[in-house]
Amino acid sequence: MKFASVFVVLATVAATQARILYARQANSQSFTGALGGIAATPVVDSGDAKRPFQVKGDTFVNEAAALQRSCDQQFNACANAANAGAADFSSADCQDQKTQCDAAN
Numbered sequence: 001m002k003f004a005s006v007f008v009v010l011a012t013v014a015a016t017q018a019r020i021l022y023a024r025q026a027n028s029q030s031f032t033g034a035l036g037g038i039a040a041t042p043v044v045d046s047g048d049a050k051r052p053f054q055v056k057g058d059t060f061v062n063e064a065a066a067l068q069r070s071c072d073q074q075f076n077a078c079a080n081a082a083n084a085g086a087a088d089f090s091s092a093d094c095q096d097q098k099t100q101c102d103a104a105n
Helices: 002-024 063-083 091-104
Strands: 053-055 058-060
Touching: 053 063, 058 063, 063 091
Parallel strands: none
Antiparallel strands: 053 058
């Protein structure tokens, strides 16, 4: 019986931790435009109460700054693809998309 009790407690803790991890990884970036399949970088919870927003390993104090970085990173990747000739869109199209990304946030 003692083994069963320990198992139930461990299973409960594991389920709780899984919910916390899932909630922490929710993406705050609502912009869904993606020229050439290049999406805006996800904005997730860093787990640090002082710098709670994270974009590709960089942390931010406020969500607005993190969302701005997300849009900037999407623009850079998009423009790199356009300038390399690897896409059927121009860097001007990428700038238009960045404007839309910024406006969505």
